Structure formats: C-alpha cells, structure tokens
Amino acid sequence: MTKARVISRLHGGLGNQLFQYAVGRAVALRNGAELLLDARHFNGDNSFQYDLGHFAIQARVAAEDELPPAKNRPLAYAWWRKFGRSPRFVREQKLGFNERIDGIGADCYLHGYFQSQRYFDDIVPTLWSDLSFREPIGGENARMGERIRTGPSVSMHVRRGDYITNSKAQAAHGSTELAYYQRALEEVRARSGQDPVVYLFSNDPAWVRDNIKLDAELVPVAINDGSTAHEDLRLMSLCDHNIIANSTFSWWGAWLNPSHSKIVTAPQQWFASPKLSNPDITPPGWLRL
Missing domain, CATH: 3.40.50 (Rossmann fold)
Known part of the structure; x- marks a missing residue:
C-alpha cells in the first residue's frame, strides 16, 4: 500500500524554502504522511538554489514522475489544476494565516509562502531537530x-x-x-x-x-x-x-x-x-x- 503523501512546492530563497518545508512537515505529521519536496523551480534560469540540504530535514526531493504536471506542459497542467484529484492543489489564499491548512488531509500539493509560525506551532520541537545543521561550523x-x-x-x-x-x-x-x-x-x-x-x-x-x-x-x-x-x-x-x-x-x-x-x-x-x-x-x- 502506497504511503500517504504531502507535496510542498519550493520557490524563492532560503527563508521561503524553510517556511514551505515547515508547513509541509506539519501537514504531513498530522496525517501520518510522507513529505515530498517539489524542487523543479530551481533550474538554470533561477537566481535561487535549493538550500534545504544543509539541514537535517525529514523529507526528500521528489522525482519527476511523483509530481503533478509542471507549467511547461500547459495542457496537462491546466487539466490537473481544474480537474485533478491527486494530489489536490492547495493554494495559500492570503498572506496571513490560513486556518483551513490546519485541518487539511494528505495527498495534497501545497503552493504558497505560508509565512507564519502558526502553521507549525504544534511541531516546534520537531522542527528544532529538523533544522539543525548537518555539517559542523568551520x-x-x-x-x-x-x-x-x-x-x-x-x-x-x-x-x-x-x-x-x-x-x-x-x-x-x-x-x-x-x-x-x-x-x-x-x-x-x-x-x-x-x-x-x-x-x-x-x-x-x-x-x-x-x-x-x-x-x-x-x-x-x-x-x-x-x-x-x-x-x-x-x-x-x-x-x-x-x-x-x-x-x-x-x-x-x-x-x-x-x-x-x-x-x-x-x-x-x-x-x-x-x-x-x-x-x-x-x-x-x-x-x-
């Protein structure tokens, strides 16, 4: 049986990536799900890079075939956004805390900035461990x-x-x-x-x-x-x-x-x-x- 999953779309710099990881981790833990990271945004044309590998995060970067269609496949992307059920597209509705995220189930694709501790208040001790640095300072x-x-x-x-x-x-x-x-x-x-x-x-x-x-x-x-x-x-x-x-x-x-x-x-x-x-x-x- 395939384990339930939560996918968090990464974009922006390190600060944004940390928020996107934190909300995904919280949703995944509440649902007993695996957290996957969509890092496709970090290609040769992007001024930012994937930076979460420096931390002891409990997630993995998803393979292409584990992700919904990207925008470079416009018809498939539009079909998924309008009719797709797996994973469900969940977009941040406003810049403040979105209460509905607290009760959302697994098999979802999180898209947004999610810039508030309120998204992960219940897993702060876990995040302290996740966001420890992998390498010693030197x-x-x-x-x-x-x-x-x-x-x-x-x-x-x-x-x-x-x-x-x-x-x-x-x-x-x-x-x-x-x-x-x-x-x-x-x-x-x-x-x-x-x-x-x-x-x-x-x-x-x-x-x-x-x-x-x-x-x-x-x-x-x-x-x-x-x-x-x-x-x-x-x-x-x-x-x-x-x-x-x-x-x-x-x-x-x-x-x-x-x-x-x-x-x-x-x-x-x-x-x-x-x-x-x-x-x-x-x-x-x-x-x-």
Missing part, C-alpha cells in the same frame, strides 16, 4: 561564531540586493530605513541592560559598511555568499539578540536562536505595498517597531 565561520559567543551580541540584518535592483521586489517590499535599526538597537539595549556588539549581515556588505553608522561596536560579517547563505543564518542564530529586516531570511536567523531571553525586533512595516499585509508574520513576543 573555518572563518567557526572563528566568527566564537567571537559572537564572547557576547553580548546582536545580529542586524540589512536586506538589499533584489529589494533594490528588482522593481517588482522593491515595490512589494522596499528597504528598511536606518531609523528602524537605530530604534531597534535602543530597545535591545534598554530591555537587556547590555551594550551588545552589533554583527552586521547583508547581501550588500559594501553598502552597509559605508552607510550604517551607529553608536556601537559594529562588526561587518562578510564571509559568505549566496552559495553559503545558511552559514549566515547559523551565525545570526548564535547571537544573543536579533534585529531582523523585512526578510524571511533573518526571520529564520532569529527563530533558530535558542535563547529563551532573546530580544527580537522586526519592522512594523513589512511590505512597502499597501496592498500587501500579513498580520501573522511574527511570533508572539517579538517586537514590531
């Missing part, structure tokens, strides 16, 4: 990790790259203003009673070096590139506190921080576009500034 990252651990420390993530150069991404997200980072650092200082070293993470380290001016000890972290982005995520999680951007990447850097006393700040304005809203983007206890 080299320059290990040395930076040791420096961070001398504490007190706070990660500060400045997301630029496609948020600046891609007109569609810029219109949707925009770039977080310096005033947010200044206020966030003040909040961390006030609430922790410490003056932490600020570890700066960005996909545009040169811009950050020239433009982020704060009354604090600043340590730019420019060790990794897109192919080793998971290492930046690991380093963020080692900091005592986290100041995140309007970015799922630093969201996960903060979420993976195991400290029970961590202070996490996130921008109040997550989207630049007034048409976009996700009231469930941050877990309880994180500060929105």
Whole structure:
C-alpha cells in the first residue's frame, strides 16, 4: 500500500524554502504522511538554489514522475489544476494565516509562502531537530561564531540586493530605513541592560559598511555568499539578540536562536505595498517597531 503523501512546492530563497518545508512537515505529521519536496523551480534560469540540504530535514526531493504536471506542459497542467484529484492543489489564499491548512488531509500539493509560525506551532520541537545543521561550523565561520559567543551580541540584518535592483521586489517590499535599526538597537539595549556588539549581515556588505553608522561596536560579517547563505543564518542564530529586516531570511536567523531571553525586533512595516499585509508574520513576543 502506497504511503500517504504531502507535496510542498519550493520557490524563492532560503527563508521561503524553510517556511514551505515547515508547513509541509506539519501537514504531513498530522496525517501520518510522507513529505515530498517539489524542487523543479530551481533550474538554470533561477537566481535561487535549493538550500534545504544543509539541514537535517525529514523529507526528500521528489522525482519527476511523483509530481503533478509542471507549467511547461500547459495542457496537462491546466487539466490537473481544474480537474485533478491527486494530489489536490492547495493554494495559500492570503498572506496571513490560513486556518483551513490546519485541518487539511494528505495527498495534497501545497503552493504558497505560508509565512507564519502558526502553521507549525504544534511541531516546534520537531522542527528544532529538523533544522539543525548537518555539517559542523568551520573555518572563518567557526572563528566568527566564537567571537559572537564572547557576547553580548546582536545580529542586524540589512536586506538589499533584489529589494533594490528588482522593481517588482522593491515595490512589494522596499528597504528598511536606518531609523528602524537605530530604534531597534535602543530597545535591545534598554530591555537587556547590555551594550551588545552589533554583527552586521547583508547581501550588500559594501553598502552597509559605508552607510550604517551607529553608536556601537559594529562588526561587518562578510564571509559568505549566496552559495553559503545558511552559514549566515547559523551565525545570526548564535547571537544573543536579533534585529531582523523585512526578510524571511533573518526571520529564520532569529527563530533558530535558542535563547529563551532573546530580544527580537522586526519592522512594523513589512511590505512597502499597501496592498500587501500579513498580520501573522511574527511570533508572539517579538517586537514590531
């Protein structure tokens, strides 16, 4: 007898892939099903890559014959979307938490961003295990990790790259203003009673070096590139506190921080576009500034 299955469509960068894995894992566990990952989106034309292999995830990348038709087969794809029963196509209806996902059965194909901890609140301990890193930290990252651990420390993530150069991404997200980072650092200082070293993470380290001016000890972290982005995520999680951007990447850097006393700040304005809203983007206890 074939085991029940849940298929999660992966797309976007590492932060998005982690959310798509987490919701799929939650649905699969609730149904005693196997989780398969549709990674077809990561082909030669994609600026992103499949990044979940760096983690101890409990899922496998599906073979082509295990997946429903892709868009490069337009007639078969349209037929499946309109009439297909296996797997059932389940699309995210809005950017906030979709309650119907909690009760959905197996043999489904999940398509969306699913950017809320509420999708996987019931399996958080399991995800902590799943999202441990497969390989030990090494080299320059290990040395930076040791420096961070001398504490007190706070990660500060400045997301630029496609948020600046891609007109569609810029219109949707925009770039977080310096005033947010200044206020966030003040909040961390006030609430922790410490003056932490600020570890700066960005996909545009040169811009950050020239433009982020704060009354604090600043340590730019420019060790990794897109192919080793998971290492930046690991380093963020080692900091005592986290100041995140309007970015799922630093969201996960903060979420993976195991400290029970961590202070996490996130921008109040997550989207630049007034048409976009996700009231469930941050877990309880994180500060929105």
